[in-house]
Amino acid sequence: MSALTVPFGISSSARSLPKLDGEDFVVARSKGARLFNTEGRNFVDYGMAMGATLLGHAHPAVVEACIAALENGPMPGFSNAIEDPAGAALARIGGERVTRATFATTGTEAVHLACRIARGATGRRLIAKAVGGYDGWFDPVRFGLTGSPEAERGNQRPVKEGTTLFRVNETADVDQLFDEMGEDLAAILVEPMLGNTGCLVPDRAFFEYLTQRARANGTLIIADEVMVGLRRGVRLVSEELGLLPDLVTLGKAIGSGVPVAAVLGTPAAFEVVENGTVPCFGTYHGNPLVASAVLATMAVLEDKLLYRRLFDWGAALRQAMTDAFAAEGIVAITTGFDSVFSLWFTDEAPRTYDEAKAKLQPDATRLVSESLRRNGVIALPAAWGRYFISASHGDAEMDVTVRAFRQAARDLAQSGFRG
Numbered sequence: 001m002s003a004l005t006v007p008f009g010i011s012s013s014a015r016s017l018p019k020l021d022g023e024d025f026v027v028a029r030s031k032g033a034r035l036f037n038t039e040g041r042n043f044v045d046y047g048m049a050m051g052a053t054l055l056g057h058a059h060p061a062v063v064e065a066c067i068a069a070l071e072n073g074p075m076p077g078f079s080n081a082i083e084d085p086a087g088a089a090l091a092r093i094g095g096e097r098v099t100r101a102t103f104a105t106t107g108t109e110a111v112h113l114a115c116r117i118a119r120g121a122t123g124r125r126l127i128a129k130a131v132g133g134y135d136g137w138f139d140p141v142r143f144g145l146t147g148s149p150e151a152e153r154g155n156q157r158p159v160k161e162g163t164t165l166f167r168v169n170e171t172a173d174v175d176q177l178f179d180e181m182g183e184d185l186a187a188i189l190v191e192p193m194l195g196n197t198g199c200l201v202p203d204r205a206f207f208e209y210l211t212q213r214a215r216a217n218g219t220l221i222i223a224d225e226v227m228v229g230l231r232r233g234v235r236l237v238s239e240e241l242g243l244l245p246d247l248v249t250l251g252k253a254i255g256s257g258v259p260v261a262a263v264l265g266t267p268a269a270f271e272v273v274e275n276g277t278v279p280c281f282g283t284y285h286g287n288p289l290v291a292s293a294v295l296a297t298m299a300v301l302e303d304k305l306l307y308r309r310l311f312d313w314g315a316a317l318r319q320a321m322t323d324a325f326a327a328e329g330i331v332a333i334t335t336g337f338d339s340v341f342s343l344w345f346t347d348e349a350p351r352t353y354d355e356a357k358a359k360l361q362p363d364a365t366r367l368v369s370e371s372l373r374r375n376g377v378i379a380l381p382a383a384w385g386r387y388f389i390s391a392s393h394g395d396a397e398m399d400v401t402v403r404a405f406r407q408a409a410r411d412l413a414q415s416g417f418r419g
């Protein structure tokens with residue numbers, strides 16, 4: 001029997017790192033781009049709380065705003081003076097089209113609420129989510145995940161608790177979905193970049209086609225931007241990539257590590273919220289503590305130079321990573337964006353879930369992540385994993401990381417791996 005009260009010592013299995021050389025990895029403190037473990041060692045972090053911090057751990061502006069909110073009373077209940085200003089600051093992401101906002105606590109809840117709004121607005125039941133997409137852990141959408149049996153190609157489209165699946169970059173599959181199930185299709189739920197399918201970014205032509213079919217069918221589009229929100233600037237990633245959402249879910253980076261999520265929507269989609277047909281609940285939603293974290297985060301992101309530096313830094317890291325493997329004769333590429341990307345040992349980025357699955361190299365990914373960890377760098381060990389960078393990663397972190405990648409590439413080559 002385990003001596004731990006919390007099974008495995010961690011409440012989300014997605015966050016657990018395996019033992020390495022007999023040692024557990026338990027974080028005592030995090031600051032900027034670094035994690036400090038209970039053994040006193042520090043590591044350059046590329047997990048960045050699964051993307052939940054874009055500014056860096058414990059950003060001073062967010063910490064200061066949260067302390068003030070705590071001292072002022074974090075949970076007054078009722079309406080509070082910070083909630084609507086925080087919503088307005090956040091809605092800047094939606095531009096002139098997606099102008100309404102409401103808060104939740106986690107990305108999972110935001111997706112749950114967005115689905116409920118879509119069902120209320122259309123009077124239909126079915127939500128179609130992308131195969132390989134991760135949209136939270138509540139039962140109906142914990143479906144079609146990478147490696148799941150229902151993600152496999154079959155004769156019949158799987159349906160579970162009002163959710164069905166479609167395949168990105170496959171227009172014939174989308175046609176079949178609308179032809180067979182269009183009448184009951186309330187919403188398409190899709191990430192602009194499939195973060196859990198190794199940062200697969202669907203083609204613009206596919207997203208434009210999906211938008212056109214959804215519009216023609218009266219089906220709403222929910223862009224799940226919980227992972228990518230704010231990672232390409234203060235704007236919608238979906239719109240930039242050709243997908244025109246009616247509803248957008250956000251989480252992670254919007255609170256800089258404080259648990260807060262949100263649903264943005266067009267006035268038309270939010271009509272059912274505004275007229276009370278679809279009520280929103282949640283004791284903690286939009287409380288002064290989380291609203292202050294959102295306001296402070298959005299204020300820091302006013303600095304356009306921050307994004308320029310973030311993207312340049314990420315581009316330099318991606319290049320250094322692939323160069324390190326090339327020096328050992330190993331072909332590697334990265335997919336995704338400069339602020340969040342995946343590493344593949346192949347010369348061509350996968351375009352579909354099936355291609356991505358075929359190109360996975362779990363043993364190589366594990367070996368690289370273990371080698372990096374021995375050399376002071378934390379990267380997610382899962383084969384479908386990704387690297388999150390932050391505005392706090394600087395020259396010192398680049399030096400440590402490049403050295404660690406050169407060693408990881410040598411270790412991988414020495415293991416006999418050639419790609």
Ligand SMILES: Cc1ncc(COP(=O)(O)O)c(C=O)c1O
Pocket residue numbers: 050105106107108109111134135136137191195224225226227251252261
């Ligand atoms: C795209 C996406 N949607 C939803 C979620 C669920 O968010 P949370 O873990 O805050 O519930 C995640 C979490 O990783 C995500 O990446």
